[in-house]
Amino acid sequence: xxxxxxxxxxxxxxxxxxxxxxxxxxxxxxxxxxxxxxxxxxxxxxxxxxxxxxxxxxxxxxxxxxxxxxxxxxxxxxxxxxxxxxxxxxxxxxxxxxxxxxxxxxxxxxxxxxxxxxxxxxxxxxxxxxxxxxxxxxxxxxxxxxxxxxxxxxxxxxxxxxxxxxxxxxxxxxxxxxxxxxxxxxxxxxxxxxxxxxxxxxxxxxxxxxxxxxxxxxxxxxxxxxxxxxxxxxxxxxxxxxxxxxxxxxxxxxxxxxxxxxxxxxxxxxxxxxxxxxxxxxxxxxxxxxxxxxxxxxxxxxxxxxxxxxxxxxxxxxxxxxxxxxxxxxxxxxxxxxxxxxxxxxxxxxxxxxxxxxxxxxxxxxxxxxxxxxxxxxxxxxxxxxxxxxxxxxxxxxxxxxxxxxxxxxxxxxxxxxxxxxxxxxxxxxxxxxxxxxxxxxxxxxxxxxxxxxxxxxxxxxxxxxxxxxxxxxxxxxxxxxxxxxxxx
Numbered sequence: 001x002x003x004x005x006x007x008x009x010x011x012x013x014x015x016x017x018x019x020x021x022x023x024x025x026x027x028x029x030x031x032x033x034x035x036x037x038x039x040x041x042x043x044x045x046x047x048x049x050x051x052x053x054x055x056x057x058x059x060x061x062x063x064x065x066x067x068x069x070x071x072x073x074x075x076x077x078x079x080x081x082x083x084x085x086x087x088x089x090x091x092x093x094x095x096x097x098x099x100x101x102x103x104x105x106x107x108x109x110x111x112x113x114x115x116x117x118x119x120x121x122x123x124x125x126x127x128x129x130x131x132x133x134x135x136x137x138x139x140x141x142x143x144x145x146x147x148x149x150x151x152x153x154x155x156x157x158x159x160x161x162x163x164x165x166x167x168x169x170x171x172x173x174x175x176x177x178x179x180x181x182x183x184x185x186x187x188x189x190x191x192x193x194x195x196x197x198x199x200x201x202x203x204x205x206x207x208x209x210x211x212x213x214x215x216x217x218x219x220x221x222x223x224x225x226x227x228x229x230x231x232x233x234x235x236x237x238x239x240x241x242x243x244x245x246x247x248x249x250x251x252x253x254x255x256x257x258x259x260x261x262x263x264x265x266x267x268x269x270x271x272x273x274x275x276x277x278x279x280x281x282x283x284x285x286x287x288x289x290x291x292x293x294x295x296x297x298x299x300x301x302x303x304x305x306x307x308x309x310x311x312x313x314x315x316x317x318x319x320x321x322x323x324x325x326x327x328x329x330x331x332x333x334x335x336x337x338x339x340x341x342x343x344x345x346x347x348x349x350x351x352x353x354x355x356x357x358x359x360x361x362x363x364x365x366x367x368x369x370x371x372x373x374x375x376x377x378x379x380x381x382x383x384x385x386x387x388x389x390x391x392x393x394x395x396x397x398x399x400x401x402x403x404x405x406x407x408x409x410x411x412x413x414x415x416x417x418x419x420x421x422x423x424x425x426x427x428x429x430x431x432x433x434x435x436x437x438x439x440x441x442x443x444x445x446x447x448x449x450x451x452x453x454x455x456x457x458x459x460x461x462x463x464x465x466x467x468x469x470x471x472x473x474x475x476x477x478x479x480x481x482x483x484x485x486x487x488x489x
Contacts, residue, residue, distance in 0.1 A: 018131060026326045027084045028077045033119040034084050035067045040215040041107055041195060044208055050106065055099055062095050063088070084116075085109055106205035107198070110229040110317040114194040119216065121235055122190060124332045125460060128186060128242070129183035131339040132176050133459070138347045140452050141171045142166070147445045150427045151266070151356035157258075159363030162430045165351060167440035176249045177455070182241040184460045190234030193218035197228030200316035226316040232306065232324050237330060239303040242335040246296040249342055250335050253289035256349070260286045265355050270348035273341075288345050293337045296313070302331035357427065362401050364392050366425045373424045377416040387414050390486065 039060050046056025066088060069075035081087035093100035146165035153163040194214035196202065202225045209221035222228035259266035286424045309323045367388050374384035391413050395402055403425050410417040423429055434441045437447075 003433065016473070022079065022081075023083045023322050024077065024079055024081050024087065026329060027116075028087070028112075029076065029325075029329055030116045030120040031070060031084050031088070032067065032407065033116045034088055034121075035063050037112065037115045037119060037195060038088060038103060039063050039218065040212050042103060043215060044212045045102075045105060047211060048206055048208055050160070050205055050207075051102055055102060058096060058099055059092065059103055062092055062100065066091050083109075083113075083116070085112055093118055106203045106207050107195070107274070108229075110199045111194050111197040111225075111303040114197065114229050114231070114317075115216075117232075118190060118194060118234065121238055121328075121332075122187065124188075124336075125183050125187050125238060126424050126464075128245070128336055128339070129180055131336055131343070132180045132183070132245070133456070135339055135343045135346070136173060136176050136180070136452075137456060138343055139169050139176070140449070140456060142169045142346075142351075143452070144449055146353075147449070148428075149351070149353050149356065149441050150360050150431065151361040152365050152440060153440075159359070161368055162360045162365040162427045163440040163447065164431060164442075165353075166445050166449075170445070172248065172252055173481055174450060176245075179241065179245045179248065180460075182237075182244070186237045187464065188236060189220050192216075192222045193220070194222045194228035194231070196221060197225035200226050200229055204245075226416065230313070230316045230318075230321070232310055232321065235324055235328060236303070236306055236310065239299070239306060242331055243296075243299050243303045245297055245335055246292075246299045246338065249338055250293045251294040251297040253342070256289045256345075257286045257293070260289075263358075266359070267352065268350040269345065270350070272298070273348060292342055293315075293336050293339055298334055299331045302327035343417065360427055361403065364402060366402060366427065366430045367392060369430045370421070370425060373421055374414060374416060379414065379416060 013066065024446050042051065042056050042059045042063070045051040046053055051059075060219055066075065075091065077084070077087055081090060089100070089103055090377045092103055120393065143166040146169070149165040150162055151165050152159040153161050153168070193209065193216055195212050195216070196207045196209035221334065222231070256267060256269070258264055269284070269286055269289075271284075273288045274284045305327050306324055309320055313320050369383040370391070371388045374387060374479070375381050379387070391402060391405070391410070392407075394413075395405065403422065407417060407419060407421070410421060432441045433445070437444065
């Protein structure tokens, strides 16, 4: 057992207890972040004279070697170690002896793991945001190509009014756009460095927490050491945002599943994103959409798990908080994987435009516009509503759309009908006369598409790159032999 403690203990830890307590099986996931944070910590210790220049250089160079050995398979992360922190430190001591024992000066595992989790989550937020942007780009392309593609809009899964495919896709564009804004908000709130908080009460060493934060691309240090080690709000926020993303993906998947059915035939899913049946040769199943829909509950579970874990924890750090990792890691991987797969499926989706238009035509989606026609000719709306209701019953009996009724037939229901009713009932008229902001009319949609063009041309991560360039600098320096000297100097 490789542990970072034991001096006050007189007995070996029971193996079952050790296994139950250990986190190496899952926290090895952020070994890069642990090493990165240790490098920044040691660089700060060297700058402050807490370690000598030579000690800092040796430790940093050795940490770099450990990372390289892990990545090229020379060094294996095993269950011999309690956690990733003990793995890194134990290997450092094996290689450097007493000098390696100075790594943990002015630091606790409490602020160390708080830093590692924050660094890892921050990177996940950025990656999730980028995947959402790629999904938005696909949606934007579909919108631009389909401002004149007529389809029925639904309420209660009943055909309601005619819209365009561009308008329908635009609704999801807005959803995922809001999801991206949540990524930005989370980043802004979480980007503060807990390193230097110690176990809970800081340290007597003259640490430069601002310097450590700067090296790691944070806006600054956290301002309360107890909160610094015990805060997981940012992770709960991120899990909540991922749950919302999955909810949006699930809604979209549900529609694609319905649209892909033989009864609708609005879309055809590409073969690369479909599967067949082991017994029914005619089947082409929307498995990707169904799995995205199913995995939504998995992400919800991670959120509820962490909320439940955190609700009863007193200040400051408690071992319960180790439970913030496994399900969170799974939720991150699940959400990112679902976004990527869904984007690919959507990008290759074939829309059966003729079927969509025919469905709108035969679903009485222009009934509201027929009522409006009567209102515009002096008929009170409630009377117009009743007249059109009777016309729909007539058409259902005849199995025809309103458009196919003769003028003579229409006049039996109301004498105000004239030849211009047919223009008023056309799908193009019904859609394109709706020109208010957010409506499906072509001119209104063009304005929205122009706004989306401008939105996609900018990226909040560009600002992050400027404001936190030190993080990129540090990542680059990991590949350089002399980076430690530059950093300390």
